[in-house]
Amino acid sequence: MRIDTKTFRFTDSGTLGSRALMIGAIGLAASAAGYFVNQDQFFHSYLTAFVFWVTLGLGALFFTLIHHLVDAEWSVAIRRVMETTMVTLPMMAIFFLPIVFGMHDLFEWSLADVVAGDHLLQGKAPYLNPMFFFARTAGYFLVWFLLTRALYGRSIKQDTSNEKGQTVRMRQISAPGMVLFGFTLTYAAFDWLMSLTPHWYSTIFGVYIFVGALLASLAFFTLILLYMRGKGVLADKVTVEHYHDLGKLIFAFTIFWAYIGFSQYFLIWYGNIPEETMFFHTRWAGSWKWVSMLLIGGHFLLPFALLLTRAAKRSLKVLAFAGFWMLFIHWVDIYWVVLPTMGAHGAEPSHGFSLSWMDLSTMVGIGGMFIWMFWKRYTSQPAVPVNDPKLEASFNFTNG
Amino acid sequence: MQSSSTASPEMRPAIVLAEFANVDALLSAAEKVRKAGYKKFDCYSPFPVHGLDAAMGEKQSPLGWIVGVMALIGGSGAVLMQGWMSAIDYPLIISGKPLFSFEAFVPIIFELTVLLSAFGAVFGMFALNRLPSLYHPIFNSDRFRAATDDGFFVGIESEDSKFNVEDVKRFFTAAGATNVEVVEEEVE
Numbered sequence: 020m021r022i023d024t025k026t027f028r029f030t031d032s033g034t035l036g037s038r039a040l041m042i043g044a045i046g047l048a049a050s051a052a053g054y055f056v057n058q059d060q061f062f063h064s065y066l067t068a069f070v071f072w073v074t075l076g077l078g079a080l081f082f083t084l085i086h087h088l089v090d091a092e093w094s095v096a097i098r099r100v101m102e103t104t105m106v107t108l109p110m111m112a113i114f115f116l117p118i119v120f121g122m123h124d125l126f127e128w129s130l131a132d133v134v135a136g137d138h139l140l141q142g143k144a145p146y147l148n149p150m151f152f153f154a155r156t157a158g159y160f161l162v163w164f165l166l167t168r169a170l171y172g173r174s175i176k177q178d179t180s181n182e183k184g185q186t187v188r189m190r191q192i193s194a195p196g197m198v199l200f201g202f203t204l205t206y207a208a209f210d211w212l213m214s215l216t217p218h219w220y221s222t223i224f225g226v227y228i229f230v231g232a233l234l235a236s237l238a239f240f241t242l243i244l245l246y247m248r249g250k251g252v253l254a255d256k257v258t259v260e261h262y263h264d265l266g267k268l269i270f271a272f273t274i275f276w277a278y279i280g281f282s283q284y285f286l287i288w289y290g291n292i293p294e295e296t297m298f299f300h301t302r303w304a305g306s307w308k309w310v311s312m313l314l315i316g317g318h319f320l321l322p323f324a325l326l327l328t329r330a331a332k333r334s335l336k337v338l339a340f341a342g343f344w345m346l347f348i349h350w351v352d353i354y355w356v357v358l359p360t361m362g363a364h365g366a367e368p369s370h371g372f373s374l375s376w377m378d379l380s381t382m383v384g385i386g387g388m389f390i391w392m393f394w395k396r397y398t399s400q401p402a403v404p405v406n407d408p409k410l411e412a413s414f415n416f417t418n419g
Numbered sequence: 420m421q422s423s424s425t426a427s428p429e430m431r432p433a434i435v436l437a438e439f440a441n442v443d444a445l446l447s448a449a450e451k452v453r454k455a456g457y458k459k460f461d462c463y464s465p466f467p468v469h470g471l472d473a474a475m476g477e478k479q480s481p482l483g484w485i486v487g488v489m490a491l492i493g494g495s496g497a498v499l500m501q502g503w504m505s506a507i508d509y510p511l512i513i514s515g516k517p518l519f520s521f522e523a524f525v526p527i528i529f530e531l532t533v534l535l536s537a538f539g540a541v542f543g544m545f546a547l548n549r550l551p552s553l554y555h556p557i558f559n560s561d562r563f564r565a566a567t568d569d570g571f572f573v574g575i576e577s578e579d580s581k582f583n584v585e586d587v588k589r590f591f592t593a594a595g596a597t598n599v600e601v602v603e604e605e606v607e
Contacts, residue, residue, distance in 0.1 A: 281525060288522050291514065329479070417469055 020250040027405055032398035033250065036391050043387015049380040060375050062121030063361045067353050068381035069118065070211060071235070072389045073111050074228065074349070077204055078236025079104035080163065081229075083170055084200060087186075087193040093264055095413035096257050098174070098404055100240050103397040106171045109164040110392055114385055115156060118211075122149065125360075128217040139218055139294075147214055155210055159203045166196050174404055181406045204229055212353075215360040219298045223283045230276040231349050234269060238345035241265045243393075245339050253402055256414050259333050263418055266332030269322065269341055277319035301359045305370030310355050317348045350382065433556035433604040434574045435587040436563065437596035442468055444595055445571040449474040451594045452573060459579035463557075463566040482543050489539030490532050497531040498524060556604035563602075574602070 020033030054061045079101045086094050086101065094101070122129045127140075128147040134140045140147070169192050177185040205225030213224045221227075241262065248254045287295045302311050322341060331337045358372060403410060439445045442464070449462050453476040462471055498521070505511070506518040516523065545551070557563055557574060566572055573596075575587050584601055591599045 285522060285525065289514065329483075 020247070020252055022252045022402055027401040027403050029398040029402065032394070035246070036394035036398070039387045039390035039394060041387075043384055043389075043391055046380050046382070046384030046387055048384075050377060050384045053375075053377040053380060057375075057377070058121070059124050059362055060377050061381075062118070062124040063357055064375060064377040064381045065117055065121065066125060066211065067350070067357045067378065068385045069111070069114055070228075070353050070357070071350050071382065072114075072385050073108070073207075074232035074353075075236050075239050075389070076105055076108040076111060076163075077200075077229075078232035078234070079240075080108065080167060080200060081233060082236065082240075084193045084197045087170070087190045088197060090190065092409050092412050093261060093416045095407050095409045096253075096261055096403055096416075097240060097244060097265075098407070099397070099400065099402055100243055101236075102171050102174055103393055103400075104236060104239060106167045106396065107389055107392050108167050109160060111389075112160040112164075114388075115160070119153065122152075126152075126214055126217070128214060143217060147217060152210060152214075155206060159207045162199050162203050166192070166199060170196070175400055177404060177406045178401050183406075183408055186408060204232070212356050215357060216298055218294045220295075221283050221287070221298070223279060227276075227279050227283055230272055230279050231352050234272050234276060234345050235349040237265055237269050237272065238342040238349070241269070241338055242342040242346075245335060245342070247402075248335075256403065258414075258416075259335070260417050262335060262338055263329075263333045266326055266338050266341070269338075269345060270326040270332065273319055273322040273326070273345075277323075280314075280318070302355060306372055307355075307359055307370070310351065310372055314348070314352060314355060317344070318352060322348075354378070428605045430603040431606050432577055432584050432601045433559070434576050434602040435582075435584060435591065436557065436560055436572055436574045436600045436602050437591035437594070438562060438565075438598040438600075439571045439573065439595065440597050441571065445573065446470060446474045448573050448591075448594045448596070451590075452575065455581075455590060457575050457579050457581055459576040459582070461574055461576075463563070463570070463572040463574070465567055465569060465571075480547065482540065482547060485543035486536050486539040489535040489543075493531040493533070493535030494528050496535075497528040501527055556602055559604060560600060560602045562598065562600060 020029070020035075021031040022029050050061065050065065053064075082094070082101045083098070083105050085091075086098060118125065126147075127133050128143065129149050129152075134144060145151075170189055173185045173189050173192075176182070208225045208228035212228065213220065244253070244257050244262070244265075248257065284299060287299060301307065322345065325337065325341060326332055354372075407413075437448065439448050445462060445464060445468065449471060452460050453474070460475075462468075462475060464471070501524040502519055505520075505523075510518050512518070513523075562570065563572065564570075573591070575582065588599050588601070
């Protein structure tokens with residue numbers, strides 16, 4: 020991996036892309052075999068992996084939008100990483116296709132005979148029906164496609180045309196874009212995850228998934244930047260000051276995750292209405308209790324204590340660990356939402372979790388393709404937005 | 420002597436105050452003052468200057484530790500207060516929950532943690548800056564008013580063990596000061 024220090028264009032794109040493609044292909048092939056072994060397990064593992072990788076793109080979309088909206092300076096140096104992560108979103112639509120075929124395994128509201136015997140699901144049928152569900156999902160991907168193309172396209176255009184006006188234009192797109200982002204992420208979380216337990220509802224659920232998405236994408240940016248730093252790419256441009264800011268954001272959003280996660284739990288705990296408490300009851304039964312406790316400790320207490328001090332946020336070793344850890348715990352978080360609903364159609368919910376090799380193969384499969392797409396695109400363009408008016412200021416940024 | 424109360428008060432030099440043209444000159448002057456071994460000095464600018472702490476050799480503020488201790492006091496105090504109220508002093512069953520239900524305490528734990536942290540941050544900052552301070556000799560200088568407008572100053576104070584008016588004046592002139600002034604104060 021090598022980069023031209025004047026134009027910031029890659030002269031050698033390294034082996035990450037081809038390796039990711041190979042590993043991803045093996046993962047997808049193994050997952051496809053898993054479909055014939057245990058269909059129910061396959062679809063639930065697959066949905067977990069799909070949501071995990073989509074939320075990385077969504078978090079990146081949010082940070083690109085907020086970067087333009089607040090006219091941020093420090094993040095110009097890492098903006099291309101954010102943009103390239105977000106622009107994986109349209110391609111993730113392809114990975115939604117298996118969920119179309121697995122919808123009867125995943126969503127009990129899609130089964131006519133279950134709905135016929137369930138008064139509550141009949142009431143929700145105008146929203147929770149397959150046609151409207153697919154139309155909404157198509158809508159989310161359309162919005163994400165248009166938004167990411169508008170932002171990424173202008174950013175790339177500025178690299179060659181050197182029009183300063185593109186910076187203003189991207190900010191103008193970001194304001195309505197942020198509103199669209201808020202709605203699409205919230206409803207996507209409702210549709211793909213919350214409707215797995217169609218009797219249960221939580222109005223804060225969209226925000227809960229949103230925080231996870233932000234944390235996962237921050238962890239991903241940190242790891243990609245550290246990986247490139249290890250190979251000497253942008254090592255003198257993206258400095259400890261930028262990593263410090265990434266550390267601050269990870270730290271802040273772990274607290275926000277706990278705040279939202281607790282708020283969701285707290286109202287349900289106090290209200291004590293059976294169809295609401297079922298969600299937490301299931302996840303506190305049997306061995307699921309350990310997963311719930313792992314989330315409290317691993318998604319909040321550990322990263323909070325780890326990143327509390329300034330020295331820790333400025334330590335690249337600590338941040339590398341935090342990056343891997345936050346990605347892992349984000350997967351646990353999605354797993355904790357999806358997997359307890361497996362095989363629960365009309366029957367007693369499962370009282371314990373059992374990891375399957377398909378949890379790994381689907382993560383590696385979609386993840387390999389995700390990283391391949393990311394890396395191929397990232398290395399085909401300058402590694403930073405070369406004509407952004409604030410680029411030099413961002414390189415020289417300090418926390419004072 | 421009785422006569423001294425009517426005569427003009429006896430003055431002594433308190434601070435040698437040097438003015439610099441801009442931020443860059445201020446930063447390099449701060450660096451030189453630190454390297455020359457002066458300890459009792461301060462820099463004044465109309466706005467926060469990035470890198471000034473490092474140039475002055477300021478150590479990291481202990482404020483974070485004050486805030487941390489206050490946060491712990493606030494959080495654990497909230498647990499004890501609510502636990503004592505709900506489970507010991509006035510046990511009352513609310514919506515069938517156990518008397519000591521920590522879930523119900525969390526909002527107050529959070530709020531008190533934040534409140535006492537904020538107190539620690541504000542009043543700790545006051546204490547570390549020795550505020551409120553009703554008098555400082557630097558305000559005897561007329562030029563110093565520009566520090567809230569367009570002036571960049573470095574002042575070395577007479578408490579410094581290396582303080583010598585003539586030496587400091589020469590030092591500042593060599594360091595590129597646009598103006599050097601000896602600020603005096605009354606001998607008490």
